[in-house]
Amino acid sequence: MEYHYKTSCLDLRQTLESGQCFRWRRQEDGSYIGISGCHILKIAQTDDGAILTVRDKTEADYWLGYFDSATDYEAVIKQFSPDRTLSEAAAENRGIRILRQEPFETLISFIISQNNNIPRITGIISRLCESFGDRISDEYGGMYSFPDAKRLAALTPDDLAPLRAGFRVRYILDAAYKVADGTVDLGSIRAMSYDDGKAYLKTITGVGDKVADCVLLFAYHKTEAFPSDVWIKRIVAEYYSDGLPECMGDYKGIAQQYLFEYFRKRTPVK
DNA sequence: GCTCAGGCAGGCT
DNA sequence: AGCCTGCCTGAG
Numbered sequence: 001m002e003y004h005y006k007t008s009c010l011d012l013r014q015t016l017e018s019g020q021c022f023r024w025r026r027q028e029d030g031s032y033i034g035i036s037g038c039h040i041l042k043i044a045q046t047d048d049g050a051i052l053t054v055r056d057k058t059e060a061d062y063w064l065g066y067f068d069s070a071t072d073y074e075a076v077i078k079q080f081s082p083d084r085t086l087s088e089a090a091a092e093n094r095g096i097r098i099l100r101q102e103p104f105e106t107l108i109s110f111i112i113s114q115n116n117n118i119p120r121i122t123g124i125i126s127r128l129c130e131s132f133g134d135r136i137s138d139e140y141g142g143m144y145s146f147p148d149a150k151r152l153a154a155l156t157p158d159d160l161a162p163l164r165a166g167f168r169v170r171y172i173l174d175a176a177y178k179v180a181d182g183t184v185d186l187g188s189i190r191a192m193s194y195d196d197g198k199a200y201l202k203t204i205t206g207v208g209d210k211v212a213d214c215v216l217l218f219a220y221h222k223t224e225a226f227p228s229d230v231w232i233k234r235i236v237a238e239y240y241s242d243g244l245p246e247c248m249g250d251y252k253g254i255a256q257q258y259l260f261e262y263f264r265k266r267t268p269v270k
Numbered sequence: 271g272c273t274c275a276g277g278c279a280g281g282c283t
Numbered sequence: 284a285g286c287c288t289g290c291c292t293g294a295g
Contacts, residue, residue, distance in 0.1 A: 019276065114277040120293065166291020208278050229276035260276080
């Protein structure tokens, strides 16, 4: 079925190519095909929203949650209006959504992201899923699930060598072990405060401030999280050296995403 | 050869 | 608590 999602604040390219997710493929016609958990979606941009191609209404509901349809982005952008830089960044990138992704997949993805670039991150994750995930559908040329913690915990560094993930392999395995044996219960983080969730995630080797913030923001939708990468550090140093503006409130993570896109676009590729 | 890419651990002060 | 340094890998 096709589900027509009407909204004024969703731009697929801005959202799906913003570096918060790694499992979407842009098609020649401009639509995107992606997977999350065992859910598969084809989605196409329209003037007044997007059209979701899904099996049934239950699937459509899953994806509306994934695309954060419950958050009023218009209101958030209005809240940012006192800060000139931020409101310019938001106006230009008003179609960005903060996705609600599967926690384990998000955790492993951002462990892989450290000291790495987006094409390589995407490649490593593709190989991980094709090697150790399940082929859950033959449509769109074959779709593979993200392997769960138990599956990954059964592997050795040699098994993961073909991924070419380098020194991150031992971090991937440490995360898989801790989640598989219950040392880390990802489900419990949802109810935790931002600070507690961050400290809890950092008990995993290879998870520092940046990775923890990405997981808290892009999986658990804790919008107080403000992932501070090399780009954001430059922006903060130049524009917010006296501290982040009051109007960001509890939406620092959304602000971060607008600022990141705004300045990345303006930085020429060498 | 070199540097850099959306960091982190481990060791040092 | 804050600074340094090395790190797999592949592209430019």
